[in-house]
Amino acid sequence: MARLPTIPLTVAGVAKHELDSQAGPASPPVTESTAFDAASLAQGASYRGAYVHVPFCRHKCHYCDFYSFVDTENRAQSYVERLEVELKTSLEFIAGPLETVFVGGGTPTMLGADLLRRMLSSIRAVLPIGSDAEWSVEANPETVDEAVADALAQSGVRRVSLGAQSFNPRLLKALERDHDPASVARAVGLLRRAGVPQVNLDLIFAIPGSTIGDWESDLCRALEIAPDHLSAYGLVYEPNTPLAVKLRKGAVTRLPEDDEAEQYEFVVETLAKCGYERYEISNWSLPGNHCRHNVLYWENADWWGFGPSAASHGNGVRWRNIPRLATWLERGPFAPVEEIESLGMDGSAGECFMLGLRMMAGIPLERVSQLLRSGKRARSRVQSIANFTADGLLIEQDGHLRLTDRGLTIADIVLSALI
Numbered sequence: 001m002a003r004l005p006t007i008p009l010t011v012a013g014v015a016k017h018e019l020d021s022q023a024g025p026a027s028p029p030v031t032e033s034t035a036f037d038a039a040s041l042a043q044g045a046s047y048r049g050a051y052v053h054v055p056f057c058r059h060k061c062h063y064c065d066f067y068s069f070v071d072t073e074n075r076a077q078s079y080v081e082r083l084e085v086e087l088k089t090s091l092e093f094i095a096g097p098l099e100t101v102f103v104g105g106g107t108p109t110m111l112g113a114d115l116l117r118r119m120l121s122s123i124r125a126v127l128p129i130g131s132d133a134e135w136s137v138e139a140n141p142e143t144v145d146e147a148v149a150d151a152l153a154q155s156g157v158r159r160v161s162l163g164a165q166s167f168n169p170r171l172l173k174a175l176e177r178d179h180d181p182a183s184v185a186r187a188v189g190l191l192r193r194a195g196v197p198q199v200n201l202d203l204i205f206a207i208p209g210s211t212i213g214d215w216e217s218d219l220c221r222a223l224e225i226a227p228d229h230l231s232a233y234g235l236v237y238e239p240n241t242p243l244a245v246k247l248r249k250g251a252v253t254r255l256p257e258d259d260e261a262e263q264y265e266f267v268v269e270t271l272a273k274c275g276y277e278r279y280e281i282s283n284w285s286l287p288g289n290h291c292r293h294n295v296l297y298w299e300n301a302d303w304w305g306f307g308p309s310a311a312s313h314g315n316g317v318r319w320r321n322i323p324r325l326a327t328w329l330e331r332g333p334f335a336p337v338e339e340i341e342s343l344g345m346d347g348s349a350g351e352c353f354m355l356g357l358r359m360m361a362g363i364p365l366e367r368v369s370q371l372l373r374s375g376k377r378a379r380s381r382v383q384s385i386a387n388f389t390a391d392g393l394l395i396e397q398d399g400h401l402r403l404t405d406r407g408l409t410i411a412d413i414v415l416s417a418l419i
């Protein structure tokens with residue numbers, strides 16, 4: 001599924017480990033805390049988005065550290081029933097109207113058409129969702145058939161995000177993805193015929209063994225499908241994934257940094273020529289097709305996460321639901337959570353810089369002044385911003401502070417200095 005920004009994992013609304021399969025590492029610590037405790041701490045939050053995590057997948061990809069697994073116990077129906085309880089109990093904290101709903105995973109389309117309809121209709125019936133809210137659902141190309149495409153379109157889903165990653169069987173194999181490259185175009189055709197207006201494709205570059213020619217060919221195949229939105233992330237070797245283990249053992253070789261940079265530059269140039277606007281370091285869209293839900297993350301706004309391992313953020317407080325389906329199913333009505341973190345003013349300001357500067361538009365200057373007004377690190381951040389600006393890595397332009405083209409190439413260094 002989509003790799004969200006390289007920011008604290010909690011923001012992505014997903015957890016690190018598969019804990020429901022035998023392959024999982026240790027169980028999470030036992031905790032009695034619930035989302036009620038966390039939300040009580042986050043008093044004053046104004047939730048703008050909802051994230052729903054569906055943990056089921058048909059196969060576990062080797063690079064994936066999202067909380068997802070192959071369910072051998074047929075728990076999809078129990079999952080939806082438990083989710084309905086969680087939706088209702090959260091209402092005392094969510095005033096609405098919500099601007100976005102994002103159903104991710106895992107593979108939400110693994111639920112099949114009937115359960116998908118039921119889940120989406122429960123979300124719509126229970127949560128205070130704005131009339132023009134963006135509705136996104138993630139899907140694996142192999143799990144989209146006519147019935148699923150109709151269920152999505154008829155439930156009002158406006159945006160489907162498909163994990164394509166590559167069209168090259170050799171590179172898909174390197175990632176241990178199990179879909180047929182041809183299924184991507186087939187799924188997009190079904191979704192469009194059903195009436196889903198926006199489609200995103202996720203792509204991964206810098207896959208072991210890939211060349212610039214491979215990447216060019218992947219981009220060409222993606223562009224032939226004419227998606228409304230494209231996300232392209234360099235492969236990350238997340239700790240404890242099978243791919244990271246292979247790397248450690250020397251069974252795969254990481255692509256040299258220069259080759260990765262070349263592939264990134266290639267996608268930047270190619271998509272610009274094809275009319276796609278880069279609005280975030282790793283995200284492009286045709287005009288008017290930004291993913292509003294992801295923008296909400298980059299604005300460090302408040303959102304509520306539902307389902308096992310889903311993360312939430314409210315008024316500087318972050319929490320993550322237990323990444324274990326069995327525990328989440330058993331306990332309620334509020335979701336059991338494994339960690340609650342209060343960021344404080346300094347921590348929140350750091351996150352706002354780290355996230356906001358990922359967007360090409362940057363951060364409005366008024367907001368920058370607000371963020372620099374207080375906190376222990378304010379003075380050093382002022383100095384860092386001055387230095388980066390003098391070095392041509394940051395620029396004040398059109399009422400915003402943003403990374404320059406040169407700054408974008410070493411964004412990690414600039415952003416980590418401002419956290």
Ligand code: SF4
Binds near residue numbers: 059065
């Ligand atoms: S399809 Fe693969 S990458 Fe996506 S959530 Fe499932 S296992 Fe992870």
